[in-house]
Amino acid sequence: MGNTADLTAVQKAIIDTLKQAGKTQKEISERIGCSQSAVSRHLSGKSVGRKKCGRKRCTTRRGDRTLRKIVEKDRFQTLGDLRKQWTESGVETSRATVYRRVQEMGYRCRIPQKQRQKRLTWATEKQHWTVAQWSKREMPKCLKSSVKYPQSVMVWGAMSAAGVGPLCFIKGRVNAARYQEILEHFMLPSAEKLYGDEDFIFQHDLAPAHSAKTTGKWFTDHGITVLNWPANSPDPNPIENLWDIVKRKLRDARPNTLDELKAAIEASWASITPQQCHRLIASMPRRIEAVISAKGFPTKY
Numbered sequence: 686m687g688n689t690a691d692l693t694a695v696q697k698a699i700i701d702t703l704k705q706a707g708k709t710q711k712e713i714s715e716r717i718g719c720s721q722s723a724v725s726r727h728l729s730g731k732s733v734g735r736k737k738c739g740r741k742r743c744t745t746r747r748g749d750r751t752l753r754k755i756v757e758k759d760r761f762q763t764l765g766d767l768r769k770q771w772t773e774s775g776v777e778t779s780r781a782t783v784y785r786r787v788q789e790m791g792y793r794c795r796i797p798q799k800q801r802q803k804r805l806t807w808a809t810e811k812q813h814w815t816v817a818q819w820s821k822r823e824m825p826k827c828l829k830s831s832v833k834y835p836q837s838v839m840v841w842g843a844m845s846a847a848g849v850g851p852l853c854f855i856k857g858r859v860n861a862a863r864y865q866e867i868l869e870h871f872m873l874p875s876a877e878k879l880y881g882d883e884d885f886i887f888q889h890d891l892a893p894a895h896s897a898k899t900t901g902k903w904f905t906d907h908g909i910t911v912l913n914w915p916a917n918s919p920d921p922n923p924i925e926n927l928w929d930i931v932k933r934k935l936r937d938a939r940p941n942t943l944d945e946l947k948a949a950i951e952a953s954w955a956s957i958t959p960q961q962c963h964r965l966i967a968s969m970p971r972r973i974e975a976v977i978s979a980k981g982f983p984t985k986y
Contacts, residue, residue: 692719692727693937698952699945700727718939743933744786748776752786760792777936781929788985800917801981807915808976819969820846822886822912838946841867843875844924845885846966848959850875854947861897868903888912890919920986921972923965927957 692700696717703713710728714721744752748771755770756762762770768783796804822845841853853871857863876885887909889895904911919925934953940946968986975984 692723693934696938697727698948699938699940700724702945702948704728716941716945743778743782744776748774749786749789751776752783753790756787756790756792779929779932781925784983785985788983796917796982800915803981804915804918804976805981807913807918808921808973808981811973812977814970814973816846816967816970819966820963821880821884822888822966838943838950840950841871842924842927842954843872843879844927844957844962844965845879846959846963847879848962849927849954849957850878852951852954859892859894861894861899864894864897865900865903868900873907884910886910886912888914888922890914890922891916918976920984921969921976923962923968923972926965926986927962930957930961 696719699717700713703716708716710721710724714724717724751774752767752771755767755774764780764783764787767787768778768780771778771783839855839859841855843850851871851874853867855863855867859867872887876887879885887904888911891914894900901911914922931950931953934956935946935949938945938949940949972984972986975986978984
């Protein structure tokens with residue numbers, strides 16, 4: 686990064702964290718990979734951002750050609766397999782980016798016919814929902830982020846049209862009991878922050894901890910309605926877009942330790958505005974129409 690390059694919000698947060706830890710400006714600049722003068726300008730409050738047009742494509746044509754070769758070698762690979770091989774070739778990116786590039790090449794992910802029908806039925810049932818109806822939903826998600834093996838962290842967060850709720854950093858495996866603790870101590874305060882006394886409907890996927898009978902009883906005991914959601918359907922879920930934003934900022938920040946990773950995630954999450962969340966929720970009718978148009982196949986989302 687050159688002397689005049691802009692620092693991201695995440696890099697600024699890491700600079701502040703390292704400064705509080707007693708690191709020198711030189712040590713901070715070497716850790717983050719920016720110039721010492723950029724660190725100095727941020728700490729002195731003199732850094733000035735520049736206007737940029739659009740988002741730079743995160744992969745090159747050469748990298749895309751490499752992915753095409755990987756796909757054509759075995760067209761029955763999963764997105765996880767493709768991402769692993771693409772990363773090993775030197776292109777580090779998110780699962781969502783792999784999916785978009787594969788779609789651009791004209792390939793479609795395989796979904797069993799029974800599952801496609803369930804997605805199509807679900808979308809048809811929600812076809813006439815308004816943005817106002819979708820705005821009363823709270824949509825959480827867990828994300829596993831890693832710096833470099835074996836350092837990683839799992840995070841739980843939720844969103845609604847009003848903004849994001851607090852994050853929960855999770856240690857160990859998430860079973861039904863642990864998930865219910867997260868709901869009790871993080872989801873309920875999040876819902877109170879986002880909705881106040883208004884009723885809301887909760888949405889989550891069909892992970893084992895989510896679909897456990899004891900978890901269902903927890904929702905019943907708390908008087909919370911849960912929105913049915915088809916299995917293997919991350920594309921209609923707008924919170925996936927928020928996690929993509931977080932992960933892109935993490936790549937820019939390049940945290941090296943778990944503490945830096947957590948600080949970067951928190952800063953990225955805090956930078957998400959209510960306006961961004963509302964725009965994503967407002968896209969729900971289009972996402973539903975996309976599932977119907979695709980006859981249950983994965984969509985561009």
